[in-house]
Amino acid sequence: MNRFYVVLAVVAIVLGVVVFALLRTGGGGASAAAAGTPPTVADDGFRGYTLGPGTARVEITEYLDFECPVCASFATIQMPTITEQLINTGKVRWRFRDYPLPIHKYSRFAAHAAQCAGAQGRYFEMQDQLFEHHQWAQTGRDPSGLFRDLAQTAGVNLTAYDACMKEGKYAQRIEYSRQEGDSLRVDGTPTFFVNGRKLEFRRLPGSDDFKVVVDSVIAHAPPPQPTEMQRQHQHPTP
Amino acid sequence: MRYRQAIALLALVGCFVALYLWLHALGYGGAIKCGGSGGCEAVQTSPWAVFLGLPVAFFGVAGYFTLLVVAVAALRPAALAQRGWNTVLALLASIGFLFTGYLTYLEFFVIHALCRWCVGSAVIMTAIWIVAVLSVRSPVLRTDRGASPPPPDPQA
Numbered sequence: 001m002n003r004f005y006v007v008l009a010v011v012a013i014v015l016g017v018v019v020f021a022l023l024r025t026g027g028g029g030a031s032a033a034a035a036g037t038p039p040t041v042a043d044d045g046f047r048g049y050t051l052g053p054g055t056a057r058v059e060i061t062e063y064l065d066f067e068c069p070v071c072a073s074f075a076t077i078q079m080p081t082i083t084e085q086l087i088n089t090g091k092v093r094w095r096f097r098d099y100p101l102p103i104h105k106y107s108r109f110a111a112h113a114a115q116c117a118g119a120q121g122r123y124f125e126m127q128d129q130l131f132e133h134h135q136w137a138q139t140g141r142d143p144s145g146l147f148r149d150l151a152q153t154a155g156v157n158l159t160a161y162d163a164c165m166k167e168g169k170y171a172q173r174i175e176y177s178r179q180e181g182d183s184l185r186v187d188g189t190p191t192f193f194v195n196g197r198k199l200e201f202r203r204l205p206g207s208d209d210f211k212v213v214v215d216s217v218i219a220h221a222p223p224p225q226p227t228e229m230q231r232q233h234q235h236p237t238p
Numbered sequence: 239m240r241y242r243q244a245i246a247l248l249a250l251v252g253c254f255v256a257l258y259l260w261l262h263a264l265g266y267g268g269a270i271k272c273g274g275s276g277g278c279e280a281v282q283t284s285p286w287a288v289f290l291g292l293p294v295a296f297f298g299v300a301g302y303f304t305l306l307v308v309a310v311a312a313l314r315p316a317a318l319a320q321r322g323w324n325t326v327l328a329l330l331a332s333i334g335f336l337f338t339g340y341l342t343y344l345e346f347f348v349i350h351a352l353c354r355w356c357v358g359s360a361v362i363m364t365a366i367w368i369v370a371v372l373s374v375r376s377p378v379l380r381t382d383r384g385a386s387p388p389p390p391d392p393q394a
Binding site for chain 1: 243246247250251254257258261262266270271272277278287310313350351
């Protein structure tokens with residue numbers, strides 16, 4: 001019997017040491033290159049990932065911050081309906097631009113993770129992951145490990161992802177987008193522009209609000225002009 | 239006695255597994271050690287990682303610790319022959335087993351991410367439950383040879 005208690009004590013000590021070691025070495029850390037503001041800014045010509053056809057008569061640009069809870073709420077609750085009713089029907093093309101707020105510690109890092117996933121054609125999958133598991137934004141803990149898990153779930157190759165994050169490959173692109181938002185007087189997230197015109201809402205808009213706006217824009221917009229090819233087809237030159 | 243010792247040992251291991259997850263949930267130690275494809279963070283940061291306002295791992299620590307204390311109490315010489323301890327242990331293990339089953343269901347079908355630590359905990363709790371059920375079904379005297387009376391002498 002006494003021998004059993006000795007075994008129990010030894011096991012407890014060993015496990016305690018193991019847990020302590022795991023906690024000590026569990027750092028990881030968000031790559032400074034991906035998480036911080038880059039020293040220089042360059043325009044690489046990128047203007048955001050888009051959903052919807054390029055021929056849509058209405059383009060909505062959303063400036064978002066991945067750490068912003070309202071953005072997460074909008075993405076998870078309103079966007080599915082907007083996608084179904086406005087984007088998939090060809091009425092709207094939705095453009096996503098980054099606007100990491102300075103009050104958020106990991107929003108740049110999250111935006112960078114999304115961009116690195118986007119480089120592999122997985123931007124929207126990663127965006128979904130970041131917003132659907134948004135508790136990371138409330139814990140204040142380093143989310144680098146979680147983001148790797150989310151990237152993997154999103155179908156991202158982790159070797160390329162790790163290299164991209166370590167290098168901070170898209171830090172300048174994200175900063176360019178933020179400065180672009182500043183120039184357009186973006187003052188919070190999410191902020192929306194419809195065909196370049198800033199939308200003002202007193203509350204977080206819902207899918208119904210966007211439906212009204214889009215229908216209104218389409219109703220008041222001039223009919224689409226035929227393309228040059230259509231013109232030639234309609235009026236063939238002799 | 240062997241059953242109770244096994245439960246105590248398993249509960250001790252489970253307690254440390256849950257302790258690690260709980261401390262991580264409290265913000266200690268940075269990124270969780272979960273292997274390359276763990277999904278532990280996804281599970282730990284999901285809405286189901288909090289139960290009654292507390293990290294789920296806290297209930298794991300509390301549950302395993304309770305099992306450990308009861309199992310050790312049941313190993314006292316005075317308690318060895320008392321079958322009631324087996325019932326208490328089986329009851330506690332059943333509660334833990336059901337809770338673990340619910341959490342595993344969430345991982346597979348709701349969160350769609352698997353945490354290796356949680357799977358490890360589920361295996362430990364399942365093992366505790368099996369041992370506890372076996373201890374209820376087995377006669378006390380057969381589980382503790384030292385406390386069993388000597389067999390009757392056929393010559394007598």
